[in-house]
Amino acid sequence: WLLVLLHVSVTREMISSAGAALLTSEYQKLVNDPNFARWRYGAQPLVEIPPDDGAVEGAPAAPNSLVIFSDFQCPRCRELHLIVRELLKRYPGRLRVAYHHFPLDPACNPHVRIIVHPLACRASKAAEAVRAAAGTDFFVQVLASEFDRGVKLLADNVLHPALPERAFRTVQRQAAASAAGLLESPDYLAERALKAALLPAGDPALREATPATISSLTLRDVEDYYRRVFRPDLTTIVVIGKVTPGEAKAVIEKHFGSWTAAGPKPEILLPPVPPNGPxxxxxxxxxxxxxxxxxxxxxxxxxxxxxxxxxxxxxxxxxxxxxxxxxxxxxxxxxxxxxxxxxxxxxxxxxxxxxxxxxxxxxxxxxxxxxxxxxxxxxxxxxxxxxxxxxxxxxxxxxxxxxxxxxxxxxxxxxxxxxxxxxxxxxxxxxxxxxxxxxxxxxxxxxxxxxxxxxxxxxxxxxxx
Missing domain, CATH: 3.30.830.10 (Metalloenzyme, LuxS/M16 peptidase-like)
Structure with a gap:
């Protein structure tokens, strides 16, 4: 097998989850009790859950899989996420995590009868819109005998991306509608407050996407951005597997050799910031x-x-x-x-x-x-x-x-x-x-x-x- 991973160095801001839930301290003590968990879930039937479905983190071939059903407004989900991130960092290559949406709102979840988290559906839709969008990492995993063909496919996707107008409009509408709810969520407001306290006015990390700014974009804007930023002088390609350095270099140059950069190289590093005050x-x-x-x-x-x-x-x-x-x-x-x-x-x-x-x-x-x-x-x-x-x-x-x-x-x-x-x-x-x-x-x-x-x-x- 061969793995080819291509990364374009682009600074991105992560979209935070929304944040809170109606849980009392006494209830939390109860659900954290192992005896309660054995009593509550011991008699439940086992259900096969595809580990490759949903948003996946970790190594694809990891020996252990964890499937999480989560709500973006659930504070315990947020705390679990922090723990999972630490586990992924501590045990790289040994754990893969698949996330599934389970918003506590009947507007998009038929298994819920009452509205517990009114912004959860919007946050889930926003996350899916972002996940469906193109990122800065591209990879292909193929048999060694198909190395040339795999790299050709990878190069075609990177050098000639498909950006259909219809898909762009759909994602744009979803992202704009979801941003309205996300900007009002307590978790997002807390993140904004933290950045405002840490960073000087005008810092690039203080920029935010709003329904108005998302709706004002055109497909031409996206295409121009892609041409300006996705370029060979910002790209790193890693090849791992049953191939010699000479063979890998020859195949990469064959399919990516015509790729050229146009215009000045974008600045991808955030500027240093001064020490913050309390x-x-x-x-x-x-x-x-x-x-x-x-x-x-x-x-x-x-x-x-x-x-x-x-x-x-x-x-x-x-x-x-x-x-x-x-x-x-x-x-x-x-x-x-x-x-x-x-x-x-x-x-x-x-x-x-x-x-x-x-x-x-x-x-x-x-x-x-x-x-x-x-x-x-x-x-x-x-x-x-x-x-x-x-x-x-x-x-x-x-x-x-x-x-x-x-x-x-x-x-x-x-x-x-x-x-x-x-x-x-x-x-x-x-x-x-x-x-x-x-x-x-x-x-x-x-x-x-x-x-x-x-x-x-x-x-x-x-x-x-």
């Missing part, structure tokens, strides 16, 4: 009984900075490794203040953010934040213990070989390194970096980059106390 925003959501809290700040760090590895290692001590972290122990196990907590770094070529996310009752928001800040300061003021350091290193080193557990994950990783100007053997180098890091280096990195006093807080749900 702020707090509450986004009301009457359908929530718990608060979803995000504590975020911008960093002057880039992916090429050596401190990236020290921060990732420290985050696996602090909050990026589920149960075996300081934040989980402090906020969940010992105090019982939160239902979920996690932390992460998102580091790119020009900008980075650090985020701590948790969910709790409104009366516990201030208490939980104080504990988060105390833990961040502790990371800056003293080295982590030798046991914490060993455990974090073990977790990170285990993730590296798992990240190359499938052909698809290897191809995606090579694309990432190429587009982020990283060495192609970066995982091997990362092993040495992590092994050599000391507790003092982790402490110094947190002291250098993290600013507990400048955290932006966005709370979604009832007004926090």
């Amino acid at each position: 702020s707090s925003t509450a986004v009301p959501d009457q359908s929530r009984v718990q608060d979803k809290v995000s504590l975020v700040q911008t960093l002057g760090l880039t992916r090429a900075n050596p401190d990236y590895y020290a921060l990732e290692l420290g985050n696996h001590v602090l909050g990026g490794a589920f149960y075996a972290t300081r934040l989980y122990q402090s906020l969940r196990e010992k105090s019982g203040l939160v239902y979920y907590v996690g932390s992460s770094f998102d580091v790119g070529q020009t900008r980075a953010i650090y985020a701590v996310n948790f969910a709790c009752d409104p009366r516990n928001v201030s208490k939980a934040r104080a504990i988060v800040e105390r833990n961040l300061k502790s990371m800056q003021q003293a080295p982590v213990t030798s046991q914490e350091l060993r455990q974090a290193k073990a977790l990170l080193l285990r993730e590296i070989p798992l990240s190359e557990a499938s052909v698809e994950s290897i191809a995606e990783a090579l694309i990432y390194r190429a587009t982020h100007e990283l060495p192609l053997d970066e995982p091997t180098r990362a092993v040495h970096y992590y092994l050599e890091l000391t507790a003092e280096q982790v402490q110094a990195a947190f002291a250098r980059w993290i600013r507990p006093q400048d955290l932006v807080q966005v709370t979604e749900g009832p007004r926090p106390e």
